[in-house]
Each structure stands twice: as C-alpha cells, then as structure tokens.
Amino acid sequence: MQKSIFTPDNSNLIPFQGETKLVQDFFSKKPADYYFQKLQKSLDWKQEPIRMFGKMVMQPRLTALYGDAGRPYGYSGISMNPSVWTTELLEIKEKLQVFSGIVFTHVLCNYYRDGQDSMGWHRDNEAVLGKNPSIASITFGSTRLFQIRHYETKNHKIDIPLTHGSLLMMSGESQHHWEHQLPKTKKVLEPRINLTFRKLL
Numbered sequence: 001m002q003k004s005i006f007t008p009d010n011s012n013l014i015p016f017q018g019e020t021k022l023v024q025d026f027f028s029k030k031p032a033d034y035y036f037q038k039l040q041k042s043l044d045w046k047q048e049p050i051r052m053f054g055k056m057v058m059q060p061r062l063t064a065l066y067g068d069a070g071r072p073y074g075y076s077g078i079s080m081n082p083s084v085w086t087t088e089l090l091e092i093k094e095k096l097q098v099f100s101g102i103v104f105t106h107v108l109c110n111y112y113r114d115g116q117d118s119m120g121w122h123r124d125n126e127a128v129l130g131k132n133p134s135i136a137s138i139t140f141g142s143t144r145l146f147q148i149r150h151y152e153t154k155n156h157k158i159d160i161p162l163t164h165g166s167l168l169m170m171s172g173e174s175q176h177h178w179e180h181q182l183p184k185t186k187k188v189l190e191p192r193i194n195l196t197f198r199k200l201l
C-alpha cells in the first residue's frame with residue numbers, strides 16, 4: 001500500500017465516501033505573501049458568464065484558466081482555452097506535484113474581490129477529470145469559509161476556514177458524494193485568490 005503523504009494532523013475531514021484533507025501551512029507567510037502579490041498583478045482576471053438554470057449570468061468573482069496548450073476545459077456550460085502557464089503558477093504546480101505525486105494539467109484561478117464574491121454549491125465531477133479526481137485547492141489572501149455537505153442527503157455540513165497559504169486536497173469518491181461552496185460574507189472586505197489544480201484525462 002502507498003504511504004500517505006499526510007501526517008496524522010491532516011486527517012480526513014469528511015466522515016465517509018471520499019477524502020478531504022487540509023494542509024494549513026503548505027506555504028509559510030513569506031512565500032504566500034509573495035504569491036498573492038504576483039498572482040494578483042500578473043494573471044488575466046476576467047468576470048465571465050456561466051449558464052445557470054438555462055440562463056447566462058455573470059459569475060460573482062473573477063476567474064482565469066491556465067493549463068497545458070491545446071487542452072480546452074469547461075464547466076457550467078462554458079468551454080475555455082487555457083492561457084500559457086506563468087512562472088509563478090509553474091513554481092506552485094511543481095511544489096504541489098512533488099508533495100502529492102500527481103501531475104496536474106490545469107489550474108482554475110478564482111479571485112474573490114471581497115466577501116460579496118462567492119461560489120455556489122457544486123461538485124467538480126466533469127467527465128474529463130476521470131472517475132475519482134483529485135482536486136488541489138490553494139488559498140492566498142483573506143481567510144474564507146469553505147463548506148462541504150453530502151450531495152444526496154444535504155447532511156453532514158462541514159465548515160473549513162481556508163487560510164493564507166493553505167492547501168485543501170479533495171480526492172477519492174468525494175466529488176461524487178459531496179458538494180462544496182464558498183458562501184458570501186459581510187465580514188470579509190479584502191480579496192482572496194484561490195487556485196484549484198486539476199488533472200484532465
């Protein structure tokens with residue numbers, strides 16, 4: 001059996017049907033500050049429309065997609081061509097790959113300008129991600145509450161504050177049986193950057 005990359009502190013946060021683990025100090029404060037600054041300035045942030053209940057609406061956040069050339073990726077009715085990896089995104093991807101043993105092909109970048117920006121309940125279960133995808137989510141900037149609940153029953157709601165420099169790894173069956181969201185909050189006035197690394201088949 002493969003040895004776990006996580007210490008006992010990084011125990012599974014969901015009770016069954018998948019794995020979700022938090023590495024609070026994946027980046028220490030200094031590199032996390034550096035990457036926040038760099039990514040805020042250099043990524044091609046845009047507010048894009050998505051399909052919701054058959055209608056096109058603007059997403060309540062800014063996004064940018066980076067990834068391997070010639071491999072479009074989409075969700076919620078939009079397909080996007082990835083931009084060419086930047087130096088900083090490649091550095092972060094390399095550290096993540098060494099840590100996890102997974103080679104990622106894309107990163108979806110989210111910029112939440114303040115607590116009024118958000119992401120609704122969803123699963124990251126597109127067919128192109130394969131059967132049991134591993135999604136690696138890195139946070140820089142403001143701490144926001146990330147919530148998980150069981151998809152079928154809507155029970156077992158779990159609150160996970162995602163702090164500056166943290167890594168959340170969702171794997172196994174988690175994208176089949178659990179959904180997640182980043183709710184709005186009046187308490188946060190500062191921006192947050194989130195990078196979700198994915199591996200397309």
Ligand SMILES: O=C(O)CCC(=O)C(=O)O
Nearest residue numbers: 108110124146182194196
């Ligand atoms: O911002 C977050 O922490 C969540 C992002 C997310 O769920 C996604 O990009 O699919």
Ligand SMILES: [Fe+2]
Nearest residue numbers: 122123124180
């Ligand atoms: Fe997600």
